[in-house]
Amino acid sequence: MKALRVVVAGRVQGVGYRAWTEAAARRRGLAGWVRNRLDGSVEALLAGEEAALDAMLEAMRRGPPAARVDDLTVEDAEAPAAPGFEVRPTR
Numbered sequence: 761m762k763a764l765r766v767v768v769a770g771r772v773q774g775v776g777y778r779a780w781t782e783a784a785a786r787r788r789g790l791a792g793w794v795r796n797r798l799d800g801s802v803e804a805l806l807a808g809e810e811a812a813l814d815a816m817l818e819a820m821r822r823g824p825p826a827a828r829v830d831d832l833t834v835e836d837a838e839a840p841a842a843p844g845f846e847v848r849p850t851r
């Protein structure tokens with residue numbers, strides 16, 4: 761299992777990006793969380809098999825129909841302590 765921290769910049773708040781990310785991550789069997797950030801970006805912690813993570817990153821570069829993704833920053837991270845995937849409060 762591998763874990764990644766992803767920060768997505770662009771028009772990604774107010775367009776359903778968090779709900780879309782949660783659904784997409786669950787479909788791929790990923791664990792972790794997603795949340796809005798005060799700077800207008802969206803942050804996610806994703807953990808799972810490498811192929812599923814690669815597919816998720818590719819999908820996150822597009823996002824839901826109303827989103828505009830300008831930048832995707834990815835770095836290695838520690839896997840989440842709890843199983844499942846959740847939407848967290850803005851931080």
